[in-house]
Amino acid sequence: MDNETTAPVTVLGLGLMGTALARAFLAAGHPTTVWNRTAAKASALVAEGARLAPTIGDALAAGGTTIVCLTDYPAVRDLLDDAALEGATLVNLTSGDSGQARETAAWAEKRGARYLDGAIMAIPSSIGTDEAVILLSGPLPDFDLGALGTVSHLGEDPGLASLYDVAGLTMMWSVLNAWLQGTAMLKTAGVDAATYAPFAQQIAAGVAGWLPGYAEQVDKGSFPAEVSALETDVRAMAHMVEESEALGVNAELPKLIKAMADRAIAAGHGGEQYPVLIREFERP
Numbered sequence: 001m002d003n004e005t006t007a008p009v010t011v012l013g014l015g016l017m018g019t020a021l022a023r024a025f026l027a028a029g030h031p032t033t034v035w036n037r038t039a040a041k042a043s044a045l046v047a048e049g050a051r052l053a054p055t056i057g058d059a060l061a062a063g064g065t066t067i068v069c070l071t072d073y074p075a076v077r078d079l080l081d082d083a084a085l086e087g088a089t090l091v092n093l094t095s096g097d098s099g100q101a102r103e104t105a106a107w108a109e110k111r112g113a114r115y116l117d118g119a120i121m122a123i124p125s126s127i128g129t130d131e132a133v134i135l136l137s138g139p140l141p142d143f144d145l146g147a148l149g150t151v152s153h154l155g156e157d158p159g160l161a162s163l164y165d166v167a168g169l170t171m172m173w174s175v176l177n178a179w180l181q182g183t184a185m186l187k188t189a190g191v192d193a194a195t196y197a198p199f200a201q202q203i204a205a206g207v208a209g210w211l212p213g214y215a216e217q218v219d220k221g222s223f224p225a226e227v228s229a230l231e232t233d234v235r236a237m238a239h240m241v242e243e244s245e246a247l248g249v250n251a252e253l254p255k256l257i258k259a260m261a262d263r264a265i266a267a268g269h270g271g272e273q274y275p276v277l278i279r280e281f282e283r284p
Contacts, residue, residue, distance in 0.1 A: 008064030018069035026127035028147035086112035096161030105158035119165035223272035231270035
């Protein structure tokens with residue numbers, strides 16, 4: 001991997017995230033070429049030392065690694081369809097799904113490009129700090145993306161970064177929705193969100209600590225009830241539904257949780273531990 005900060009880089013797409021990426025490369029000392037369909041968006045970066053490429057051809061000809069950050073995968077293909085990609089190294093940090101990532105990897109490789117797919121687990125303001133997590137999948141990069149944040153290479157499958165991205169978003173929104181459910185319930189008793197938040201953090205951290213042990217059960221396909229059986233857990237789930245309804249708050253989330261547990265119990269898994277619900281999540 002090239003760790004020299006003098007290695008050139010090109011950034012295609014200067015939305016909020018693309019601009020943050022280019023600015024981080026500039027701050028780290030990389031000669032940075034930028035391109036955007038609306039060239040005026042590049043003016044601030046040019047003032048900071050970036051070179052504006054007038055065309056996609058000029059941007060690719062600048063050499064080094066080309067970072068792509070556009071609205072979606074079709075936009076990437078549309079932009080680069082007529083470009084000379086032979087010998088180019090593309091790192092696509094555009095949001096999409098794993099199927100699109102694999103299709104775009106095959107498309108780029110047929111055009112003679114070296115292709116990595118990626119996902120940015122960060123907001124623009126955190127780019128360039130350790131808090132910004134950049135996921136990469138595909139062939140090992142020969143360019144150091146450390147200027148952007150904490151970089152993790154997940155493997156050769158170009159779809160892995162997108163899959164991890166969606167899995168991470170699932171965790172994020174599930175935790176937030178659970179916190180909002182609890183907040184709505186406690187507000188009926190005059191407890192505000194700020195008061196509840198530290199307790200919720202403690203619960204979330206405790207549950208996170210269970211994950212490695214539960215992962216062992218999932219990977220082995222064996223779910224002994226070492227802590228609690230699902231048939232015991234479902235009684236607490238029923239209480240969540242009843243309490244929500246009695247308080248007059250939305251009960252959709254606790255009903256969904258209980259419905260999945262009910263199906264697992266009906267399938268004969270009531271005496272097993274909670275991770276046996278993986279069977280329900282694996283269903284189409």
